[in-house]
Amino acid sequence: MGLGNVGSGVANALLSQMDFLSVRVNRSLNLRKVLVRDPSKHSNSQVPPQLLTTNPEDILDDPDIHIIVELIGGTEPTTAYLEHAVTAGKHVVTANKEVMSKNGPDLLALARRKQVRLLFEASVGGGIPIVGSLMNQLVANEIQSIRSIINGTTNYILTQMAYHRAGFQQALTEAQAQGYAEADPTNDVEGFDAAYKLSILASLGFHRRIGPDDVYRQGISQLHPKDFQYAEELGYAIKFLAIATQNNGDIQARVYPAFIPRDHMLAKVDGVYNAVEITGHLCGQVLFHGQGAGREATTSAVMGDVMEIARNLGQPTPQVPVLPPETHGSIRAIGDLKCKYYLRLNVADQPGVLAEIANILGKGGISLASVLQKDADAAAQTAEIVITTHPAREASLQQALGLVSSLDVVQEVNSMLRIEE
Amino acid sequence: MGLGNVGSGVANALLSQMDFLSVRVNRSLNLRKVLVRDPSKHSNSQVPPQLLTTNPEDILDDPDIHIIVELIGGTEPTTAYLEHAVTAGKHVVTANKEVMSKNGPDLLALARRKQVRLLFEASVGGGIPIVGSLMNQLVANEIQSIRSIINGTTNYILTQMAYHRAGFQQALTEAQAQGYAEADPTNDVEGFDAAYKLSILASLGFHRRIGPDDVYRQGISQLHPKDFQYAEELGYAIKFLAIATQNNGDIQARVYPAFIPRDHMLAKVDGVYNAVEITGHLCGQVLFHGQGAGREATTSAVMGDVMEIARNLGQPTPQVPVLPPETHGSIRAIGDLKCKYYLRLNVADQPGVLAEIANILGKGGISLASVLQKDADAAAQTAEIVITTHPAREASLQQALGLVSSLDVVQEVNSMLRIEE
Numbered sequence: 001m002g003l004g005n006v007g008s009g010v011a012n013a014l015l016s017q018m019d020f021l022s023v024r025v026n027r028s029l030n031l032r033k034v035l036v037r038d039p040s041k042h043s044n045s046q047v048p049p050q051l052l053t054t055n056p057e058d059i060l061d062d063p064d065i066h067i068i069v070e071l072i073g074g075t076e077p078t079t080a081y082l083e084h085a086v087t088a089g090k091h092v093v094t095a096n097k098e099v100m101s102k103n104g105p106d107l108l109a110l111a112r113r114k115q116v117r118l119l120f121e122a123s124v125g126g127g128i129p130i131v132g133s134l135m136n137q138l139v140a141n142e143i144q145s146i147r148s149i150i151n152g153t154t155n156y157i158l159t160q161m162a163y164h165r166a167g168f169q170q171a172l173t174e175a176q177a178q179g180y181a182e183a184d185p186t187n188d189v190e191g192f193d194a195a196y197k198l199s200i201l202a203s204l205g206f207h208r209r210i211g212p213d214d215v216y217r218q219g220i221s222q223l224h225p226k227d228f229q230y231a232e233e234l235g236y237a238i239k240f241l242a243i244a245t246q247n248n249g250d251i252q253a254r255v256y257p258a259f260i261p262r263d264h265m266l267a268k269v270d271g272v273y274n275a276v277e278i279t280g281h282l283c284g285q286v287l288f289h290g291q292g293a294g295r296e297a298t299t300s301a302v303m304g305d306v307m308e309i310a311r312n313l314g315q316p317t318p319q320v321p322v323l324p325p326e327t328h329g330s331i332r333a334i335g336d337l338k339c340k341y342y343l344r345l346n347v348a349d350q351p352g353v354l355a356e357i358a359n360i361l362g363k364g365g366i367s368l369a370s371v372l373q374k375d376a377d378a379a380a381q382t383a384e385i386v387i388t389t390h391p392a393r394e395a396s397l398q399q400a401l402g403l404v405s406s407l408d409v410v411q412e413v414n415s416m417l418r419i420e421e
Numbered sequence: 422m423g424l425g426n427v428g429s430g431v432a433n434a435l436l437s438q439m440d441f442l443s444v445r446v447n448r449s450l451n452l453r454k455v456l457v458r459d460p461s462k463h464s465n466s467q468v469p470p471q472l473l474t475t476n477p478e479d480i481l482d483d484p485d486i487h488i489i490v491e492l493i494g495g496t497e498p499t500t501a502y503l504e505h506a507v508t509a510g511k512h513v514v515t516a517n518k519e520v521m522s523k524n525g526p527d528l529l530a531l532a533r534r535k536q537v538r539l540l541f542e543a544s545v546g547g548g549i550p551i552v553g554s555l556m557n558q559l560v561a562n563e564i565q566s567i568r569s570i571i572n573g574t575t576n577y578i579l580t581q582m583a584y585h586r587a588g589f590q591q592a593l594t595e596a597q598a599q600g601y602a603e604a605d606p607t608n609d610v611e612g613f614d615a616a617y618k619l620s621i622l623a624s625l626g627f628h629r630r631i632g633p634d635d636v637y638r639q640g641i642s643q644l645h646p647k648d649f650q651y652a653e654e655l656g657y658a659i660k661f662l663a664i665a666t667q668n669n670g671d672i673q674a675r676v677y678p679a680f681i682p683r684d685h686m687l688a689k690v691d692g693v694y695n696a697v698e699i700t701g702h703l704c705g706q707v708l709f710h711g712q713g714a715g716r717e718a719t720t721s722a723v724m725g726d727v728m729e730i731a732r733n734l735g736q737p738t739p740q741v742p743v744l745p746p747e748t749h750g751s752i753r754a755i756g757d758l759k760c761k762y763y764l765r766l767n768v769a770d771q772p773g774v775l776a777e778i779a780n781i782l783g784k785g786g787i788s789l790a791s792v793l794q795k796d797a798d799a800a801a802q803t804a805e806i807v808i809t810t811h812p813a814r815e816a817s818l819q820q821a822l823g824l825v826s827s828l829d830v831v832q833e834v835n836s837m838l839r840i841e842e
Contacts, residue, residue: 013561013703024560024628121558127704129550129558136557137542137550139445140434140724207445265710268686282434282721283548286711289686290704300703303561315737 001035001059001081002071003042003052006095006122009299010069010306011047021303025310033059035072060084067309069302070094079103086111086118091313093305095122095298101196101212104203115317119305124197125150127297128290129304130276134204141280143205145245147420150197152272152293153188154220154240156180158257159270162237165225180272190219191255194242202244202253205278210244210253216334218256227344227415230386231259234342234370237267241420249329252337259342259419265289335395340369340419342388345404346411349376349383353409357385360407364400366392382411388419422456422480422502423492424463424473427516427543430720431490431727432468442724446731454480456493481505488730490723491515500524507532507539512734514726516543516719522617526630536738540726545618546571548718549711550725551697555625562701564626566666568841571618573693573714574609575641575661577601579678580691583658586646601693611640612676615663623665623674626699631665631674637755639677648765648836651793651807652680655763658688662841670750673758680763680840686710756816761790761840763809766825767832770797770804774830778806781828785821787813803832809840 003011013021014031022028031051036042039052059065060081068085072078075098082099085092086107094100099107100123111118121131125148134143149155153175160171172189175181187193195215202210220240231238236259244253260267265287269275274292279285291297312318347353358368372386389397397416405413424432434442435452443449452472457463460473480486481502489506493499496519503520506513507528515521520528521544532539542552546569555564570576574596581592593610596602608614616636623631641661652659657680665674681688686708690696695713700706712718733739768774779789793807810818818837826834 009703020563021561127559127701127707129554129707132558133550133554136729137553137725138548138721139728140442140721142441265689268689280548280721282430282717282724284712284715284718286548286550286709288707288709290707294705296703297705300559300561300701303703304558307560308557312739315739318733318736318739 001056001068002073003034003036003045003047004071005295006298006302007034007071008045009295010071010302011045013299013303015046021307025307027310027313029306029310032065033062035059056081056084060088060090065090066313067091067093067306069306070096071302072096073098075099075102082107082118083110086114086116089114089116091117091309093119093122093302093309095120095302097123097193097196097200101199104200105209117309117317119308120200121305122298122301124200125274125276125288126290126292126294127300128274128276128288128292129301130201130288131204132304133288134201134278138278138280138283138286141282143246143278143280145279146198146201146205146243146276147266147279148198148201148242148274148276149239149266149269150242150274150276150292151188151191151194151240152274153181153185154194155269155274156272157189158220158223158238158240161223161225162228162232165228167225168221168223189221191217191240194240194255198242198244198253198255201276202251205244206246206251208251210251210331214251214253214331216254216256220257222415223257224415226384227342227417230342230344230372230374232262233372234259234388235262236260236419237262238417239266239269241266243420246329250332251329252332252334254334254337257417259417261421335393335398337394337418338391339394340389340391340421341397342415342417342419343386343401343413344415345385345387345413346382347385348409348411349378349381350409354385356407356409357387357404360403361389361400364392364396366390366397366400422477422489423494424455424457424466424468425492426716427719427723428455428492429466430716431492431723432466434720434724436467442728446728448731448734450727450731453486454483456480477502477505481509481511486511487734488512488514488727490727491517492723493517494519496520496523503528503539504531507535507537510535510537512538512730514540514543514723514730516541516723518544518614518617518621522620522633525621525624538730538738540729541621542726543719543722545621546695546697546709547711547713547715548721549695549697549709549713550722551622551709552625553725554709555622555699559699559701559704559707562703564667564699564701566700567619567622567626567664567697568687568700569619569622569663569695569697570660570687570690571663571695571697571713572609572612572615572661573695574602574606575615576690576695577693578610579641579644579659579661582644582646583649583653586649588646589642589644610642612638612661615661615676619663619665619674619676622697623672626665627667627672629672631672631752635672635674635752637675637677641678643836644678645836647805648763648838651763651765651795653683654793655680655791655809656683657681657840658683659838660687660690662687664841667750671753672750673753673755675755675758678838680838682842756814756819758815758839759812760815761810761812761842762818763836763838763840764807764822764834765836766806766808766834767803768806769830769832770802771830775806777828777830778808778825781824782810782821785813785817787811787818787821
């Protein structure tokens with residue numbers, strides 16, 4: 001269902017590589033029908049026109065179709081299609097992160113009741129096998145953290161900003177010109193896409209239901225080239241990180257641009273690549289790195305799921321974990337986060353300013369790790385102060401920053417970014 | 422079976438984390454018996470003494486035991502134990518790379534006939550989920566190459582040699598003192614261990630039987646600190662790489678120390694970490710990085726397999742690919758390798774020597790990419806020449822090197838290393 005970029009990749013694989021794919025599952029794989037909105041738009045497609053249909057029921061209700069691949073995206077009408085497919089006893093493969101993030105646990109429970117499989121390796125990380133690894137090979141671990149770069153658009157933009165000191169708008173325009181960002185980039189740059197994916201990984205890793213609303217979100221549009229300059233001076237890169245941590249059953253999940261030490265492997269993930277670092281009590285740190293999007297990489301994941309199902313067609317459905325079996329502990333708000341912070345402030349260029357700021361932060365229990373006084377502007381009589389802190393509670397920092405920004409000598413708190421180690 | 426380092430880790434997980442492991446498979450996991458050679462040596466173990474046995478048949482023939490975990494290692498008597506277990510209808514999990522490399526395809530075929538599962542995630546890469554990923558999530562790919570660092574002992578030694586300019590013997594002694602190398606290090610430093618693991622990955626990735634004898638092997642004991650110095654000057658790291666490539670069905674598999682560009686991710690894998698880079702026609706390059714050995718990481722992989730089996734006990738066995746379905750193409754000898762080379766020669770310090778060497782290499786079709794003249798020794802009247810070549814066929818290079826080393830002005834060809842890009 002769906003013959004866009006990824007849909008074409010999957011259709012082409014099924015049409016042109018059917019022989020070797022069929023050998024590997026010891027069963028013939030045949031593309032039966034393809035749902036499209038407008039068949040006339042696919043006259044150049046490899047898919048024979050007689051396979052195209054505009055009626056979803058031609059697929060959902062065809063008894064000769066065993067596996068349905070959903071590559072439409074979004075929740076409407078796909079959620080209804082997926083429910084229909086599962087209820088009709090079809091196995092389903094989807095790349096739909098939004099549906100799996102919002103409705104995944106319900107759909108998986110339905111699939112279990114109906115004794116069909118619902119696989120979604122392609123929903124996170126493109127060609128990186130992270131979903132299956134969390135569900136299977138790493139399942140014996142108590143996962144302590146998931147730290148990831150799982151949105152290629154924003155990583156491309158940040159890479160441009162870091163290497164070329166481009167402003168956000170310029171980098172975004174460049175990404176749009178390259179086809180890496182959509183005309184309306186909100187879903188990517190405000191972190192919705194990353195939050196969907198993180199909620200899927202966190203649900204699998206922590207064995208409980210974590211929805212997109214459980215993920216704190218801060219986008220990248222407020223980043224300034226100066227932040228990249230100071231990050232570099234301080235030994236860090238700025239990356240758009242999707243992080244979920246678990247501590248005594250309490251979960252914290254967040255998506256934001258953050259400082260990360262330049263020699264950390266996540267700092268070296270450039271362009272449209274993705275990476276996921278899993279820390280478990282047995283496996284230690286395992287890092288996965290690869291192409292997080294694109295036609296071929298996503299086709300790799302979709303076809304892996306299709307072949308896994310095809311290999312076992314006609315047998316009882318293997319048992320998979322269903323969420324949520326483990327529900328102790330709570331989802332913690334961002335105010336409970338404890339980490340180091342980077343602050344960039346525009347202040348009056350006069351003696352005693354730093355002391356006033358340090359005084360307020362100190363009263364809030366926030367101690368300073370480093371202070372740089374930068375870019376004094378003689379005409380405006382302002383200067384820029386760059387501060388890094390020792391670990392502090394976010395609620396305390398936010399409160400202190402409110403007091404700092406109300407000081408007469410403080411023009412503006414320009415940036416507040418978390419520092420991940 | 423086996424209560425060594427990894428065996429203790431698995432037993433401890435089953436004993437102390439039984440509750441949460443059982444919840445995740447919706448079934449109670451019980452450690453029933455442990456095979457040991459000498460029970461008196463395990464009096465400090467967490468395993469209750471009444472679970473210990475010295476008789477393998479107590480385990481192999483116990484009808485109440487459903488899953489057997491083999492953590493003894495080696496081929497004798499373990500191959501017989503594994504055959505016995507499978508024939509008796511037990512599911513088997515093993516971390517044994519030697520057995521899986523030498524007898525894996527036969528054992529897997531037997532397991533298929535007996536309708537039991539034989540899983541071996543822990544045989545390669547410790548906590549890195551590479552075996553399952555190749556068998557499942559990446560199965561739709563035509564794999565073009567597998568490039569890996571899969572022996573922690575040698576990577577630790579090379580890291581010491583690179584960072585501290587230690588000689589091989591000194592770095593080996595240090596590794597032995599740290600418990601990272603065995604008293605007899607042959608299995609690691611001569612590449613047997615890496616060849617076993619590579620043959621497993623290559624068999625899975627290329628869907629055909631590739632045994633340890635199909636892997637060309639060169640160890641690391643001849644490396645000299647000077648090689649690390651010149652590698653660094655030329656922009657490379659030296660890593661002990663296990664590589665298998667596929668070209669039109671022809672396979673080439675080799676384990677050797679090689680130059681790799683310093684900014685390549687494999688160049689940054691330090692200490693006892695492992696990494697595997699898979700290149701497939703759909704997934705592109707996917708890199709896995711993590712702890713390749715050790716009690717906990719290996720326990721993660723073993724328990725992942727145990728839980729995968731436990732979740733589906735009583736159901737028909739899921740179908741897995743059995744080797745070898747794809748057997749076109751041949752295994753190519755090392756002489757057919759085509760790559761760039763690094764050469765270090767000790768020569769007479771007199772005019773015309775380089776011309777003589779370049780002449781011989783040129784006649785063999787080998788063109789030079791760079792030449793460094795180093796370390797003239799006035800007393801001995803010798804100098805060191807460091808050469809890198811453009812891509813050449815290994816057979817041609819070996820033949821030319823034979824001629825070069827017979828020159829009167831050439832004292833010795835000290836090093837010949839491949840350059841991977």
